[in-house]
Amino acid sequence: MRAELIPIIHTIYSEMANLQPENEVLIIADSRTPKSVTEAFFGEALAMGATAQVLLVPTPPPPSLQTGLKWSKTVHAATTTPDLIVDLAIGYADFIMDAVKRGARVISPGDGTGNIHLEDTLMRTIGAVDIRKLRRESELIADLLTKGSSLRITSDEGTDITIDITGLVGNPNDGFLWDPDKKEWRNIKWVLLPPSQPGLVLPTGSSNGVIAADGFILYEPAYNHETPKSPLRIRVEKSWITEISGDPLTSTRLKNWLESFAPDKTPYHGPVHCNIGTNPRAMLTQHQEFERLRGTITFGWGDNSMLGSLKGQTFGLVKSPVHWDCMILRPTLYIDNRKIIDHGVMPSLV
Numbered sequence: 001m002r003a004e005l006i007p008i009i010h011t012i013y014s015e016m017a018n019l020q021p022e023n024e025v026l027i028i029a030d031s032r033t034p035k036s037v038t039e040a041f042f043g044e045a046l047a048m049g050a051t052a053q054v055l056l057v058p059t060p061p062p063p064s065l066q067t068g069l070k071w072s073k074t075v076h077a078a079t080t081t082p083d084l085i086v087d088l089a090i091g092y093a094d095f096i097m098d099a100v101k102r103g104a105r106v107i108s109p110g111d112g113t114g115n116i117h118l119e120d121t122l123m124r125t126i127g128a129v130d131i132r133k134l135r136r137e138s139e140l141i142a143d144l145l146t147k148g149s150s151l152r153i154t155s156d157e158g159t160d161i162t163i164d165i166t167g168l169v170g171n172p173n174d175g176f177l178w179d180p181d182k183k184e185w186r187n188i189k190w191v192l193l194p195p196s197q198p199g200l201v202l203p204t205g206s207s208n209g210v211i212a213a214d215g216f217i218l219y220e221p222a223y224n225h226e227t228p229k230s231p232l233r234i235r236v237e238k239s240w241i242t243e244i245s246g247d248p249l250t251s252t253r254l255k256n257w258l259e260s261f262a263p264d265k266t267p268y269h270g271p272v273h274c275n276i277g278t279n280p281r282a283m284l285t286q287h288q289e290f291e292r293l294r295g296t297i298t299f300g301w302g303d304n305s306m307l308g309s310l311k312g313q314t315f316g317l318v319k320s321p322v323h324w325d326c327m328i329l330r331p332t333l334y335i336d337n338r339k340i341i342d343h344g345v346m347p348s349l350v
């Protein structure tokens with residue numbers, strides 16, 4: 001293990017999760033999680049006076065199938081009591097939702113799918129950036145989204161989509177459970193790291209247009225994600241996919257995969273979220289950090305029942321056995337009349 005990870009884990013516990021000596025921590029790992037990273041989270045929790053345990057779970061199937069998973073009663077039981085769950089393996093799961101409803105807080109330093117990249121990713125995207133500044137900017141963007149009524153996203157690759165965001169609540173998605181400036185808990189009990197990807201969970205009917213995905217596509221049969229050789233075009237009418245075209249390989253594979261769920265049409269639902277990457281040191285790796293790459297936008301599809309519940313959304317949510325994602329690398333983004341990203345270039349807002 002690289003020693004620089006230790007102060008980063010301390011920052012995560014102290015500034016982002018407000019770990020206190022009276023707290024009980026459960027660290028969830030699978031066989032992909034580097035043992036040294038698991039033990040560093042375990043040891044640092046002990047060093048801060050908390051009680052800590054580690055739970056090793058079977059490696060889940062690909063992330064796009066997370067929402068359809070059923071976890072064992074032992075995992076459910078183990079997660080009914082901790083104050084803080086450090087998820088290094090799972091992501092979306094029924095027992096995580098139950099734990100949050102019960103009052104537990106969950107921090108997921110690898111988006112649940114923490115892998116061999118975890119150590120380098122956290123050192124680069126937390127240790128080498130000003131996460132306090134990212135938090136302030138993410139809160140500002142979330143506020144713009146909350147007050148805004150429309151998103152317009154275009155790209156030279158062919159994206160042209162309009163999203164009605166009237167009445168929606170923007171999420172800063174910056175990884176902080178705790179506000180270290182105000183010294184108070186924030187209104188969120190489940191966060192992903194690294195920071196940040198401010199955005200929105202979207203209701204059905206909000207989106208119309210075309211997304212030309214030139215970044216990653218996180219779906220089956222890729223275990224993590226693939227990059228199309230040319231833009232993959234997804235046409236959307238009232239938040240349902242009506243046409244998939246463009247890149248021959250990925251469009252064929254994606255259509256085949258979506259059709260395999262017939263007669264269930266929910267995998268065609270979306271976008272169910274729209275997130276703006278803001279981290280200047282995030283990279284296009286197999287780690288979920290790709291969603292935080294500054295100046296990019298990631299869209300989610302299929303299930304929003306788990307994400308929406310974890311984010312406290314009250315509008316009608318769609319349950320689906322899959323949740324998949326795609327990203328665009330060079331968007332131009334307007335929130336109402338304010339340009340936030342210009343061809344993938346995002347100036348600092350703070």
Ligand SMILES: [Fe+2]
Nearest residue numbers: 299300324325
């Ligand atoms: Fe997603």
